[in-house]
Amino acid sequence: MNAIRAEWVKLRSLRSTWYTLGTLLVLGLGITTLTMSSMHRQYFEASPADRAAWDPTGQSLKTYIVAQLVVGVLGILIVTSEFATGLIQTTLAANPRRSRLLAAKSLVATVVAAAAGQLLMFAAFLLGQAVLAAQDVPSASLGDPGVFSAVIGGGLYLSAIALLALGLGAIMRATAGALATLVGIVFLVPALSGLFPSWLHGVLACWPTLGAAAIFNTIPDPAYPHPWLNLGGLWLGVLAVLAAAFFVFRKRDV
Template sequence: MTPPAAEPAATATTATATTAAPAGGSVTGPTAAPRVTFVHTLRAEWVKFRSLRSSWYTLACLFGVGLGITVLSMSSAGTQYADATAEERQDWDPTGLSLTTYIVAQLIIGVLGMLVVTSEYATGLMQTSLTATPRRHRLLAAKLAVATAVAVVAGQVLMFAAFLIGQALLRGQDVPSAELGDPGALSAVAGGGLYLAAIALLAAGLGTLMRATAGALTILVGIIFLVPGLAGLFPAWLEGLLGFWPTAGAAAVLTTVPDPDYPHPWLNLGGMCLGVAAVLAAAFVAFRHRDV
């Protein structure tokens, strides 16, 4: 009796599978999926970041606005120095003057930190990311690592550029200027970059908690501008909090002339970083226990 036509096909398929199997082994089941490591997740987050046009637009805005403010503010420094009293000239801080662009730059770099997280909520890509990386703490850690790396580099480049441009403008007006080798100058410039990186991480944590850029930005504006602006209305027992608050005690690290209200600026910056760490811890808890 002639065997059914399907049998030769089945035999051929089996032979092909046997032939394709590695020597000394046998095909026992489907090939196991490759293990996703933190490095894979980190690389994927970097690809996402550099693929977004909004990321590059925000970086361009950071440098364009930041350095533009430096040029505008330092162009009138000669008049300020000429009109200053003898006591004001003793407190003249050319380094701090050239770094005042941080006031606006911290808001822009905060938006950059938020976008690392909130852009995926806006587009619905977060569900896909969670499917690809079920370990949520690993996904969020990779996002924060990318935000930290970008913010540290961008913040330091901006602060050094603002310092160099600002001092060049001061020298052109025959106004006392500073060099990086002067006491406290390099510390202030580097501290400014670290300060901006901390703000970016704070914004990323707020973005994780709020899941929306608008809500996170509203809170960040309140932290950066509203609270220090209303500091005079706080009760006495809350005044010590301002020593570790952005644009108050923590921002004293960007100056070279000691501020009697904040005699230990690096300690104040460290306290601010502890507050940022608390926000990030809350973000990890919320991100792990929410549906998306």
């Protein structure tokens, strides 16, 4: 508990933490407003089949595409900022048990990202549905089938991305390298997924912005019909990266 308390004090005392969280909310809700404001034309120009597959919940939660990068930066900086300044040596002198130290950082990062991500998901949903209703476009409410689970799943998705970013930061010890790797994972690999051999398609079912991102939709995606299993697969992959981070953090010198 002392290690967790220390990491929380360090995190909340940095202005960059609050700047990052503020950016998450402002940017996320700004993107939601911009994208949802054009839904009137998109819906009424759509074909009958597209209207039948209209998912107002999924439309309003698409802000996750940018939000995952912001929470990723937060997760990376929790680790790499201390390596960059050399303060990691002071931290290890105060808390020489490296596994306990990284576990405390991981727990704090997950809780903060989950709280901020959940707040963003609920706010983006409510804002997006209000914009749709103002345009006379079919909207949804939290009580509709699948809506609440999609919003909750969105917060879990973002917290998984933050934990993944923290693991990458611990492995690479450099902000630029960890962020470049995270961008490759969430954007480059999905963009090139069509080039992968068929035996790798099972991995894509739990990949960020692919199978795991199906959790944001209330209308099932035929390619990923089990969104909660896909999200669980993402968490397993994140835990594997975190296990590697624990291993290298304990074995190598600072």
